[in-house]
Amino acid sequence: MAPRQLLLRLQLRSNPQVLCGVRGAVSPLASAIGFGEEDCRAITLALDEAITNVIRHAYGGKLDRKIEIRFSVLNGAKEGKPALEILLLDQGAKPEPDALKGLPPGELRSGGLGLHFMRQSMDAVVHTRVGSTNRLRMVKFIR
Amino acid sequence: MAPRQLLLRLQLRSNPQVLCGVRGAVSPLASAIGFGEEDCRAITLALDEAITNVIRHAYGGKLDRKIEIRFSVLNGAKEGKPALEILLLDQGAKPEPDALKGLPPGELRSGGLGLHFMRQSMDAVVHTRVGSTNRLRMVKFIR
Amino acid sequence: MQISARRLENTTIFDVIGDIDLANSPAVRKALLTEIREKKIPRVIMNLQGVKYIDSSGIASLVEGLKASRDVQARFILFGLSKSAREVLQLSRLLKLFEIYENEEQALSNEGA
Amino acid sequence: MQISARRLENTTIFDVIGDIDLANSPAVRKALLTEIREKKIPRVIMNLQGVKYIDSSGIASLVEGLKASRDVQARFILFGLSKSAREVLQLSRLLKLFEIYENEEQALSNEGA
Ligand SMILES: Nc1ncnc2c1ncn2[C@@H]1O[C@H](COP(=O)(O)OP(=O)(O)O)[C@@H](O)[C@H]1O
Ligand SMILES: Nc1ncnc2c1ncn2[C@@H]1O[C@H](COP(=O)(O)OP(=O)(O)O)[C@@H](O)[C@H]1O
Numbered sequence: 001m002a003p004r005q006l007l008l009r010l011q012l013r014s015n016p017q018v019l020c021g022v023r024g025a026v027s028p029l030a031s032a033i034g035f036g037e038e039d040c041r042a043i044t045l046a047l048d049e050a051i052t053n054v055i056r057h058a059y060g061g062k063l064d065r066k067i068e069i070r071f072s073v074l075n076g077a078k079e080g081k082p083a084l085e086i087l088l089l090d091q092g093a094k095p096e097p098d099a100l101k102g103l104p105p106g107e108l109r110s111g112g113l114g115l116h117f118m119r120q121s122m123d124a125v126v127h128t129r130v131g132s133t134n135r136l137r138m139v140k141f142i143r
Numbered sequence: 144m145a146p147r148q149l150l151l152r153l154q155l156r157s158n159p160q161v162l163c164g165v166r167g168a169v170s171p172l173a174s175a176i177g178f179g180e181e182d183c184r185a186i187t188l189a190l191d192e193a194i195t196n197v198i199r200h201a202y203g204g205k206l207d208r209k210i211e212i213r214f215s216v217l218n219g220a221k222e223g224k225p226a227l228e229i230l231l232l233d234q235g236a237k238p239e240p241d242a243l244k245g246l247p248p249g250e251l252r253s254g255g256l257g258l259h260f261m262r263q264s265m266d267a268v269v270h271t272r273v274g275s276t277n278r279l280r281m282v283k284f285i286r
Numbered sequence: 287m288q289i290s291a292r293r294l295e296n297t298t299i300f301d302v303i304g305d306i307d308l309a310n311s312p313a314v315r316k317a318l319l320t321e322i323r324e325k326k327i328p329r330v331i332m333n334l335q336g337v338k339y340i341d342s343s344g345i346a347s348l349v350e351g352l353k354a355s356r357d358v359q360a361r362f363i364l365f366g367l368s369k370s371a372r373e374v375l376q377l378s379r380l381l382k383l384f385e386i387y388e389n390e391e392q393a394l395s396n397e398g399a
Numbered sequence: 400m401q402i403s404a405r406r407l408e409n410t411t412i413f414d415v416i417g418d419i420d421l422a423n424s425p426a427v428r429k430a431l432l433t434e435i436r437e438k439k440i441p442r443v444i445m446n447l448q449g450v451k452y453i454d455s456s457g458i459a460s461l462v463e464g465l466k467a468s469r470d471v472q473a474r475f476i477l478f479g480l481s482k483s484a485r486e487v488l489q490l491s492r493l494l495k496l497f498e499i500y501e502n503e504e505q506a507l508s509n510e511g512a
Contacts, residue, residue, distance in 0.1 A: 006156070007155070007156075007158075007160070007161055007164070008153060008154070008155050008161055008164055008165075009153070009154040009155070010151060010152070010153055010154075010168075011151070011152040011153075011154075012150070012151050012152070013149070013150075015150075017150070017175055018150055018151055018172070020171035020172065020174070020175050021150070021151055021168040021169070021171050021172035021175070021214075022151075022168065023171070024167035024168045024169075024170060024171040024172070025153075025164040025165065025167045025168035026164070026167075027167060028163035028164050028166070028167040029161070029163065029164035029167070031163070032160055032163055032164070071164075
């Protein structure tokens with residue numbers, strides 16, 4: 001396993017007002033680790049979509065539930081290059097079976113793009129449930 | 144007391160690498176609360192200086208010590224307008240007596256500007272020590 | 287995010303400034319549907335020059351606008367997409383479904399398909 | 400932050416891109432002191448056009464550069480200050496102690512006090 005260095009831990013409520021602050025934090029962190037501009041935008045999008053899904057689906061739009069986010073660097077994760085790991089934890093509803101498969105993009109429906117964006121933007125997107133906690137792990141390697 | 148709404152809690156290590164991420168978070172949060180651009184820059188500067196001081200003085204430049212930051216909105220703090228409250232907590236050394244008075248600016252010395260910047264940027268800057276915790280509270284009102 | 291409307295003859299231009307995310311995409315959606323469905327404006331144009339960031343909830347409100355405009359045979363037009371907004375639309379594979387121009391002049395002058 | 404040097408006759412121009420804060424102000428300080436004290440370059444110019452943010456630790460490294468240049472009777476010049484960098488220098492009440500120009504042309508052409 002690559003040695004993990006925890007950079008920043010965020011605790012927030014499931015209120016969309018705070019999304020801008022989380023986006024503001026992740027992009028310069030990713031840049032400082034060594035990601036280029038396009039990758040920083042992709043990482044920002046993936047995290048925004050992940051939190052949006054927690055707010056809407058795990059917490060059904062309730063504004064006062066807890067979300068935790070952890071940013072870590074995985075050193076020497078791939079060919080000696082570092083990777084960024086983002087962990088997202090919530091205590092919301094368990095996803096419906098098969099819901100996380102996602103829908104194909106390119107169709108004119110208002111929804112169903114978030115998981116696609118996350119998977120396009122990151123190298124790994126893994127949802128698990130541990131006890132009553134939903135745990136989403138996203139990893140992106142530096143190219 | 145104005146009702147306090149905790150927006151975001153950050154936990155980080157005393158590593159200057161993470162400063163950019165904290166700055167990235169606070170500016171859009173302040174903007175979302177209603178601060179103008181110049182005030183957002185001032186708030187960002189104050190927080191950066193406060194963390195810099197914790198890293199350099201409270202933790203003597205050690206990189207792996209814990210820092211916690213809490214952003215809250217104080218609703219109706221002044222004439223019905225909200226204020227931003229930033230709390231900074233560390234478990235580092237107790238400041239030397241009188242050190243926090245700060246030095247007058249405008250002189251050609253390499254240092255001694257941080258506290259001045261914080262006090263110029265925020266409406267309140269209060270250092271206290273509670274047990275083994277240093278607690279810095281900064282507040283800025285919307286104009 | 288701020289959204290404001292300029293109303294010309296048969297056309298409304300929405301100027302949007304700021305990020306479009308879950309915090310404000312409902313406001314964008316509402317503004318669009320009011321203009322297209324209720325006010326029955328035949329051409330609705332979104333000025334996205336001031337939008338540095340848009341996520342799937344923002345795209346979803348644009349899709350709502352597009353669908354509503356198709357229902358009533360109105361035109362729904364975007365212009366001024368930032369690099370980042372263009373990337374996200376590309377990722378959604380919906381870029382070709384929208385009528386998109388570089389700037390306001392082109393958006394206004396073009397008579398459409 | 401990235402700092403790179405362009406070496407002309409009797410002059411070094413440092414191009415700085417990115418925020419100057421505690422994470423990198425030591426590198427700025429080191430680059431300045433090497434050029435002024437060790438290499439004894441008579442004119443050192445900082446291009447700050449790419450610096451959107453500077454804090455007191457960044458100002459402190461510029462002050463170190465200024466002091467070192469005074470010690471050896473060299474010139475130390477800044478240009479391309481962003482609004483934010485200018486605000487911070489103003490706050491430090493050190494704005495008038497530095498030799499500051501709008502752009503590179505002026506910084507290079509001016510013969511100084
Ligand atoms: N964090 C989550 N918890 C529970 N269900 C989720 C979560 N994220 C996604 N889902 C499920 O996956 C579906 C697809 O998600 P997504 O692609 O983001 O599109 P949308 O959120 O617009 O429906 C959602 O409709 C929901 O049923
Ligand atoms: N968080 C802190 N903990 C302990 N001492 C501090 C702290 N912040 C400031 N100080 C003291 O106050 C002095 C002035 O701080 P400041 O104005 O930020 O300038 P500088 O950090 O460059 O010395 C410092 O030199 C230090 O002695």
